[in-house]
Amino acid sequence: MSHEKILVTSALPYANGPIHLGHLSGAYLPADIFVRYHRLKGSNIIYICGSDEHGVPITITADNEGIKPQDVIDRFHEANKNSFDKFGMSFDIYSRTSLPVHHNTAQTFFKSFHDQGLLVEKKSLQFFDEKAKMFLPDRYVEGTCPKCGFEEARSDECENCGALYDPSELVNPKSKISGESPILKETSHWYFPLGKFQERLEKFVDDSNSKFNWKENVLQYCRGWFKDGLKDRAVTRDLDWGVKVPLDDADGKVLYVWFEAVLGYISATKELFKNKENENGWKEYWQDKDTRYIAFIGKDNTVFHTIIFPAMLMAWNDGNDDKYLLPENVPANEFLNFEGKKFSKSRGWGIDVAEFLELFPTDPLRYTLASNLPENKDTDFYWKEFQAKNNSELADIFGNFVNRTFIFAHKHFEGKVPETGELGEIDKAMLESIKEYPSKIGGLIEKYKIRDAVFEMMNLARDGNKYFNDSEPWKSVKQDKLKCATTIKICLQTINTLAEVFSPVIPFSSEKIFKMLNSELCRWADSGTSILKPGHELNEAEILFTKIEDEAIEAQINKLGKVEEEQVYDVPEISFEEFSKVDLRTAVVEEAEKIKKSKKLLKLKVRTAGGTRQIIAGIAEHYIPEDLIGKKVIVVANLKPAKLMGEESQGMMLAVENSDGKLKVIEPDKSVNPGTKVR
RNA sequence: GGCGAGGUAGCUCAGUCGGUUAGAGCAGUGGAAUCAUAAUCCACGUGUCGGGGGUUCGAAUCCCUCCCUCGCUACCA
Numbered sequence: 001m002s003h004e005k006i007l008v009t010s011a012l013p014y015a016n017g018p019i020h021l022g023h024l025s026g027a028y029l030p031a032d033i034f035v036r037y038h039r040l041k042g043s044n045i046i047y048i049c050g051s052d053e054h055g056v057p058i059t060i061t062a063d064n065e066g067i068k069p070q071d072v073i074d075r076f077h078e079a080n081k082n083s084f085d086k087f088g089m090s091f092d093i094y095s096r097t098s099l100p101v102h103h104n105t106a107q108t109f110f111k112s113f114h115d116q117g118l119l120v121e122k123k124s125l126q127f128f129d130e131k132a133k134m135f136l137p138d139r140y141v142e143g144t145c146p147k148c149g150f151e152e153a154r155s156d157e158c159e160n161c162g163a164l165y166d167p168s169e170l171v172n173p174k175s176k177i178s179g180e181s182p183i184l185k186e187t188s189h190w191y192f193p194l195g196k197f198q199e200r201l202e203k204f205v206d207d208s209n210s211k212f213n214w215k216e217n218v219l220q221y222c223r224g225w226f227k228d229g230l231k232d233r234a235v236t237r238d239l240d241w242g243v244k245v246p247l248d249d250a251d252g253k254v255l256y257v258w259f260e261a262v263l264g265y266i267s268a269t270k271e272l273f274k275n276k277e278n279e280n281g282w283k284e285y286w287q288d289k290d291t292r293y294i295a296f297i298g299k300d301n302t303v304f305h306t307i308i309f310p311a312m313l314m315a316w317n318d319g320n321d322d323k324y325l326l327p328e329n330v331p332a333n334e335f336l337n338f339e340g341k342k343f344s345k346s347r348g349w350g351i352d353v354a355e356f357l358e359l360f361p362t363d364p365l366r367y368t369l370a371s372n373l374p375e376n377k378d379t380d381f382y383w384k385e386f387q388a389k390n391n392s393e394l395a396d397i398f399g400n401f402v403n404r405t406f407i408f409a410h411k412h413f414e415g416k417v418p419e420t421g422e423l424g425e426i427d428k429a430m431l432e433s434i435k436e437y438p439s440k441i442g443g444l445i446e447k448y449k450i451r452d453a454v455f456e457m458m459n460l461a462r463d464g465n466k467y468f469n470d471s472e473p474w475k476s477v478k479q480d481k482l483k484c485a486t487t488i489k490i491c492l493q494t495i496n497t498l499a500e501v502f503s504p505v506i507p508f509s510s511e512k513i514f515k516m517l518n519s520e521l522c523r524w525a526d527s528g529t530s531i532l533k534p535g536h537e538l539n540e541a542e543i544l545f546t547k548i549e550d551e552a553i554e555a556q557i558n559k560l561g562k563v564e565e566e567q568v569y570d571v572p573e574i575s576f577e578e579f580s581k582v583d584l585r586t587a588v589v590e591e592a593e594k595i596k597k598s599k600k601l602l603k604l605k606v607r608t609a610g611g612t613r614q615i616i617a618g619i620a621e622h623y624i625p626e627d628l629i630g631k632k633v634i635v636v637a638n639l640k641p642a643k644l645m646g647e648e649s650q651g652m653m654l655a656v657e658n659s660d661g662k663l664k665v666i667e668p669d670k671s672v673n674p675g676t677k678v679r
Numbered sequence: 680g681g682c683g684a685g686g687u688a689g690c691u692c693a694g695u696c697g698g699u700u701a702g703a704g705c706a707g708u709g710g711a712a713u714c715a716u717a718a719u720c721c722a723c724g725u726g727u728c729g730g731g732g733g734u735u736c737g738a739a740u741c742c743c744u745c746c747c748u749c750g751c752u753a754c755c756a
Contacts, residue, residue: 217684224683299684300751334684335750342750371704372692377685378749385691388705396718404715411714452693455704465719474714543716600755618755636756645754652756663755 004292006045007285008035009265011297011305012052012097015076016061018352019083021381022343025336025369026298030450032089033370034296036504037445039090040524046285049084050095050268051077054242055257069241073098083353088362088507095268097243097260102267106260107246109316110190110235114247116319119190120232127182129175135187135238135252187238190245192259194230197311202226204310204326212329215448217376221302221332230307235259262309265295266324287322295327298335305330331448334374338381339560349560359556363506364390364545370505371454387553394506395545398461398498402513404468405491406541412477413488417536420489421482430467430490434460434497435528441501442524457501464494492517492532500527509544516541583638584654584678585609586668592625595645603647604628608635609675616649622663634666634678 011027013019019028028049035047053073062069073096081094095102113119128135175182205222208214235256236245242254266286273281285291295305310326317323337343343350356365368389372379409415423431437460444453468491476484496517503510503521514520516539522530587608595601600618602625615635636652643649654666668678 220683337749376693379692382691385705388691391716392705395716400716400718404718407715455693458704466721468714469712469720472712472714474712477714545716547716595754600753616754616756620755639756642756644756649756 004043007293015051015053015073020352022336026333031296033504046092052261053098093272097264105267106243123188125184128185129182191232334378363509399544417532418485419534421486438527585637586676588674592628613650616644
């Protein structure tokens with residue numbers, strides 16, 4: 001029996017969009033399986049998660065929709081919490097970083113670092129919008145580039161010519177918030193000196209790895225960061241939305257999201273214990289040397305959990321008596337792609353959890369994802385594979401085994417667990433097998449080899465079918481009823497074990513089976529040996545997994561790549577006058593060549609009104625230059641020239657993206673002459 | 680172009696601190712059985728382990744080089 005104390009966290013999802021299947025595969029499903037397994041094992045385990053609710057992207061969503069950031073996070077927090085619920089995530093708490101307990105926690109950390117004299121203050125000039133009374137993040141300021149005259153340059157960098165300059169050099173700056181000209185105002189920010197911790201961090205990673213066997217991909221990532229050398233990181237930002245910097249004269253400053261979001265794990269744990277008898281119970285998980293802390297994440301979060309968060313905890317421990325423990329392992333997963341490509345909401349590629357679970361039940365999804373987790377490299381979700389996993393594994397192998405056994409029990413043994421006869425070799429072997437599976441599967445889960453564990457679970461069902469076939473109870477029921485009874489008894493025993501070992505992966509179905517068996521979950525260690533007693537009453541069997549028809553899958557495949565209409569039309573109107581300023585002309589491509597050192601750019605010579613001109617187009621990945629020569633195209637002829645990779649572009653060629661993400665040049669009818677105005 | 684990851688059976692993926700005939704599941708082919716959700720069970724794989732070169736008695740596994748894919752990043756007027 002295990003009394004291990006374990007703290008598990010999954011990366012806090014950002015409350016600025018829905019959860020999709022990729023998220024589940026990365027940080028949530030593996031953790032949930034791990035946690036559910038440990039609960040059965042008897043470990044003292046808590047599982048923490050919540051919404052990450054600060055940062056600039058949320059304010060931008062709010063601005064775009066004309067609502068408040070609070071409305072944005074309320075919406076997505078609720079939506080994501082519901083999705084997780086439906087998906088069967090067994091968090092002990094799903095908290096949120098907008099709660100006071102989180103603000104306090106984050107501020108306390110900042111204060112401690114500040115009091116220790118650890119944080120470095122650096123001053124710089126930044127734009128300030130006097131009307132909106134706020135400092136403007138880079139993306140909220142626009143002006144004319146002092147080098148190339150580009151009118152939509154950012155505050156310290158021109159996207160057009162690539163020039164870097166001091167914000168004070170920007171010509172005619174405009175605030176995107178109020179439209180006013182912002183003034184330059186001195187502001188200061190605090191920086192966390194990560195470099196100071198590098199040596200200890202390297203040791204931490206090395207030690208943890210040798211003790212707990214970190215995943216190779218995670219180690220590689222860390223080594224890369226160490227090799228480049230860790231640099232100071234700003235921990236504050238000039239922004240209205242977030243955790244206020246707890247210092248005097250720090251108005252309008254908040255803690256940078258990366259700094260406070262990871263502390264959300266701690267504050268969420270405090271929240272969990274808030275209303276319990278032992279309000280300080282959270283400390284027993286975070287500050288007891290005997291606790292094992294495991295942080296499940298997707299690979300994009302690696303640096304925060306292997307380097308930054310540990311550094312912050314070290315810094316806290318340096319200056320305080322209550323010492324936090326560091327993660328013993330950070331089993332980061334790679335990414336799940338969708339039908340061969342990256343999830344992309346704007347291209348209508350992929351499906352979010354809520355939508356999926358409207359269409360299909362939860363367990364087949366959990367099973368499919370779990371059996372193909374991106375543990376070593378990126379993997380793909382395919383609709384057809386989902387269907388195959390559901391139909392031929394869950395329904396045919398597993399479901400049908402349960403069904404055929406139950407039908408026998410009800411038809412020939414009055415719905416009761418029958419008395420066993422003498423055990424043959426085959427029976428003993430099966431009983432032995434039942435005993436071995438739980439420990440084998442448990443061992444794999446503890447090594448974070450969830451995919452292999454799931455495979456072994458299904459193997460038990462395969463063994464069950466083989467045993468059933470080899471025993472031929474349909475024959476023995478006529479000749480030797482006691483032998484038949486033995487077979488069915490052992491099959492029921494197998495089903496009991498199946499329900500047990502499968503329960504971390506497909507909890508809803510597992511529960512159904514226990515209802516059918518009139519039995520319940522036991523300690524993992526007992527699962528292969530706990531015996532259903534003869535005479536034990538069984539309940540009626542029900543179908544566990546229904547097959548998914550081809551049509552249902554086809555329908556989903558057909559939907560791929562079709563972008564929702566509302567997204568297409570969510571664009572501001574322009575007047576006819578504005579439109580008519582654009583001079584669209586037909587043109588013919590006379591020359592085309594790749595620009596060296598550039599992946600995307602082609603240099604084109606096109607003939608149109610006013611002669612031949614050079615256009616730089618970002619279509620190198622979509623067209624071979626020769627194929628473009630002679631093509632009739634449409635260009636924006638009066639666009640202000642710009643320089644790209646040192647080449648002047650005198651216009652822009654129109655192209656559209658198809659559902660595969662390929663750019664297609666728009667071609668006018670062949671009869672049209674070059675230089676004609678488009679009307 | 681820079682950084683990172685990867686290229687193994689028709690498909691999805693294991694394996695890789697060098698070592699006997701390179702694996703699994705699915706799909707496919709043939710057979711058995713008929714209790715069951717037309718489910719199950721058995722048998723069947725000549726795969727340039729991306730290409731080429733090297734190290735070695737021996738390489739999918741180590742080194743070099745090239746090609747391709749994916750992600751981040753810069754150039755997408």
